[in-house]
Amino acid sequence: MTRLSQVIAPSFKEVHKDLKNDGHTHYWLSGGRGSTKSSFIAIELILGIMRDPNANAVVLRKVKDTLKESVFDQLVWAIDVLGVEQYWHIPDAKLVITYLPTGQQIRFRGADKPKKIKSMKFARGYCKFIWYEELDEFTGMEEVRMINQSLMRGGKKFTVFYSYNPPQSANNWVNAEKLLSREDRLVHHSNYLSVDPEWLGEQFIVEAEHLKQTKPKAYEHEYLGEVTGTGGEVFDNVKIKRITDEEIKDFYNIKRGLDFGYAIDPVSYPVMHYDRKKKRLYIFHELYKVGLSNRSLYEHIKEENKDNDFITADAAEPKSIHELRQYGLKIRAAKKGPDSIKYGIKFLQSLEAIIIDDIRCPETAREFLTYELEKDANGNFKADFPDKNNHSIDAVRYALNDEVMKFKEHEQKKSDPDNPTPQEKHAKAIKKITGGKPQVNAFRKW
Structure with a gap:
């Protein structure tokens, strides 16, 4: 031989x-x-x-x-x-x-x-x-x-x-x-x-x-077999890593999101820690299941979210949000508005790293790793982000809704510095009324 x-x-x-x-x-x-x-x-x-x-x-x-x-x-x-x-x-x-x-x-x-x-x-x-x-x-x-x-x-x-x-x-x-x-x-x-x-x-x-x-x-x-990319990859900042129980104990800025589903689409409930200073997101828990009733969803959340901290959910399901509130959960609807998907994804892209424990969160890891722009009939990438296979991505956006809204205002200000945000307009009006003095003086003047 x-x-x-x-x-x-x-x-x-x-x-x-x-x-x-x-x-x-x-x-x-x-x-x-x-x-x-x-x-x-x-x-x-x-x-x-x-x-x-x-x-x-x-x-x-x-x-x-x-x-x-x-x-x-x-x-x-x-x-x-x-x-x-x-x-x-x-x-x-x-x-x-x-x-x-x-x-x-x-x-x-x-x-x-x-x-x-x-x-x-x-x-x-x-x-x-x-x-x-x-x-x-x-x-x-x-x-x-x-x-x-x-x-x-x-x-x-x-x-x-x-x-x-x-x-x-x-x-x-x-x-x-x-x-x-x-x-x-x-x-x-x-x-x-x-x-x-x-x-x-x-x-x-x-x-x-x-x-x-x-x-x-x-x-x-x-010839080298390297993954060179097509240019359509949405998230190039995803890192797959085991997140230990010791690390989770030290997390202090916990965010929870919820994307509803039932017959075909799964319900997605991810839990994460957002390190604002380092711009890192750690996703360490998920519920991802088809055919789950709101009662069963509540039972899972009650066990995971023992302190009943706030959850931010998809605003498109007011009936489900109301039902979960009736069960006792602290849950609010995400603020959407124009281009909320675009700015939510751009915010996630802006992070230094999205760190996902794929043992604890296999479906969330899969979605973030495989999310890609679609092409049109001519082979060009479409401008809009695809609305499929993104249930966990949506739930993560909802969880970080407050951060996304701040990011959106900042991005809009950068693109049009002569068009102030509503908050900036309000502050400017108060300053004009008060002459720069504390706001309470304005009411005394009136």
């Missing part, structure tokens, strides 16, 4: 060790062109099945028609390069590869209809290995979870590979998911610079260098 150092790039050495030690369940391998991530996974799959007599594998791509000339051929290459072709049966037509000594199999499936991917029975063992190739082609993590729940049955140890070239947009679900915390996940990134040039060929290097010189941004994305 071939030595592994001859077929696995040095950048994957630590990942290989982790696999041997059963270090993680989920392996997220991202990279640019020529990073050899798919080659590495193919080799590990073949070796893993040959080492474990109960291991089988299912390899997936979003579209079934792309399987034969991608992952299937990649695994045939791995069998050949390892020098073990005599142990494997590779049919010309059928999408299955069989390990001859035991009958273990590698099966291939398209995820065009993920609900049809059900638990699979194997003549021997169970589905230990799963490989999602071109992960970004899948519609989202919900689709992937549905498939995993079907396949990850009947065994004690599972290994799931996810390989992809990072999409350009920082807000793409794959890039956002990669940032979220999960202890059983190993995240690895690679590019062609860590690969022996002889493996790639001279022309590959020539093309990469040419793009580097002529279109450096495209080079960074395509």
Whole structure:
């Protein structure tokens, strides 16, 4: 058999060790062109099945028609390069590869209809290995979870590979998911610079260098696998971080917001601390649920908000606000007014950091990480912020309503210094009446 150092790039050495030690369940391998991530996974799959007599594998791509000339051929290459072709049966037509000594199999499936991917029975063992190739082609993590729940049955140890070239947009679900915390996940990134040039060929290097010189941004994305952004990202100040109980005890400026929902849209109730001096927002609690009654919502808030501090809610639901007041909550409607969404989001963009604990607040983290401007038919970004997948974002805006109103006045003053705010007009009128003396003198004069 071939030595592994001859077929696995040095950048994957630590990942290989982790696999041997059963270090993680989920392996997220991202990279640019020529990073050899798919080659590495193919080799590990073949070796893993040959080492474990109960291991089988299912390899997936979003579209079934792309399987034969991608992952299937990649695994045939791995069998050949390892020098073990005599142990494997590779049919010309059928999408299955069989390990001859035991009958273990590698099966291939398209995820065009993920609900049809059900638990699979194997003549021997169970589905230990799963490989999602071109992960970004899948519609989202919900689709992937549905498939995993079907396949990850009947065994004690599972290994799931996810390989992809990072999409350009920082807000793409794959890039956002990669940032979220999960202890059983190993995240690895690679590019062609860590690969022996002889493996790639001279022309590959020539093309990469040419793009580097002529279109450096495209080079960074395509060859280095970097997330360069599309320009439509709304929040570039989001930081995913665990917020400890000790930190929460020291928070002093707690804000609570509420965006109502029921049948289709979820109710969103985030709790946060706003550090006005440092311009940092810490989001550390969320309720995010569809089909929740106002009574159940009250019970949750009563338990979380033990001092019954004020909550700022969506003004579009006066009936729900009234009902929650009847239960005893201190709750007020957010002041909206013209361009309230625009100024609310611009205020959040102006913060130094929006720090979200994704373990405590997974849906809030997802919304902030994936919120992006939409494009029109000509491919240009629309001016308005999209009104979808933003329930937590709206609730955060409501929670910070007072800060947003101050920000709005300040921004309007900057854009039109000759048009004073109502407060400034009032102060100027009082000054004119009193001649600069305290306001009480004005009434004496009148």
